[in-house]
Amino acid sequence: MVVKIGGAKAVDPAGAVGDVAHLAANGRRVVVVHGGSTVVDETIERLGMEPEYVESASGVTGRFTDAETMEAFTMAMAGKLNTELTALFREAGVDAVGLSGVDGGLLSGPRKSAVRVIEGGKKKIRRGEHSGRIESVNADLLSGLLADGYTPVVSPPMEGREGDGGVTPVNTDADRAAAAVAGALGADLVLLTDVAGVYADPDDPDTLIESAATPDELDAVEDAAEGFMGKKVMAAKEALSGGSGRVIVADANVRDPIVAALGGAGTAIERSVLGDADGDDAEQAETEGETA
Template sequence: MTTVVKIGGARAVDPEGALSDVAALVDEGEDVVLTHGGSTAVDETLEELGQDPTYVETPGGVVGRFTDENTMDVFKMVMPGKLNTDLVESLQNLDVNAVGLSGTDGKLLEGKRKSAVRVKEDGKKKIKRGDHSGTIESVNADLLETVLAGGYTPVVSVPVLGKEKEGGYTAVNADADRAGAAIAGALEADLVVLTDVSGIYEDPDDESTKIDSASTPEAFEAVKSAAEGFMTKKVMAAEEALEGGAASVTVASANAETPISSALDGEGTTLEPGVLEDATEVER
């Protein structure tokens, strides 16, 4: 069984334990695909360049980044550049023969570019144009399986390859959680989403209310109701992963001593395919 691990890009996330855990799993003969976020690093780089990051809220209440042309240039520099290279370097120092890939390599992650997005501003629905983002529609699983079969550990980053309406491709931004979900679905893998909290809480401000697992549609409705802020997208990604064929999804803390192994052993919040039966469709 392959494990897909998504390491969050929040400032409070320390990847060191996860990388050591990847090395331990690979040493035991397990196949691991690592994906990563990087919104904090992108925001910091934009600010260093004198630009303000732009976030928008969809009519459904989901907050996300608006990626204009300048922001896209920074994404290309930071995500498959510095962040991906740093992770590959760290894994090589742990004797893991890692290979850095972006979603544009070999059409690894492909979808349609969204040149405009629907947003809610001052209570009104509007169309904001000039966006460089996309929704992933296909994963080149053969490429990942070939890399894994060769004894390498893929480290995957956005951007993805966005198809333009008039033909051709453009590198576009995509949500890193949903990229991990697409990969896990394509590989029928377990997905571990590592973040700066220990799971999904019934009360977002109280860690003691962590939901351990959900395996029925009713339980999953409770998870979706509890998710707020950044966790909303992680729950959306979890549903997409399970719909795509993932074996399970666990949201857990990146800062545990052995975060991936602990998540696979039941730490965090684990969602299983049974949650999909008659489940309510999430707004995308």
């Protein structure tokens, strides 16, 4: 299975670390993917810059990552967060290996150097962007580590391929990175966040949507998903289209969050929601920045 641990400040990874340790000790192969939006913003501010978020032409909000921001992003994600989380897993008895998406070409795709954004109600082109859309996953690298008993702990940045054949580390959304990994491995995906799942009324936790198994039920989930949850539902569709059998959006902060999700907590989205779709998701975000 693939477990994505959210990067918002409100997400405590301790429960997920304990669950992965339990699952790994019982022979379950797990890949962990993590975000880090809060720490990235804090690092950017510590360096005297301001985090910048933009709205894409399709209405998705994401981080604008220029060259200076990309340096801070890499420091925070691959340098600090990935190392610290790997250390937590190893302390818990997990034989964890930290990887960025650049390592071994784990997450790879063309670099996007310009994005279409909405500013002041007008569509504009912003250049100097360092982001990318994942087109390939080195599943052999992950499978080899898993077969040898290791637990990969994966974070952005990804490998951005330049038009001249060069390689540049670039930003990519961590939820969608987890979706790409789950699809490539044909694995179930658990997206851990700071709420119990997708709510029919985003302001009312009592309206949790427990499952979606048909295209109509998926439509209801998509209609209900607002803000950051919209990207998680988009990632869920991409994972299922790529080969994942099930995606669960669940609360990271409950006791034994992964075990709880596998036992029925959260919002479970089944592969059957795709109906007769051929797996192509035409609804792609223009901005690929990591937000959670």
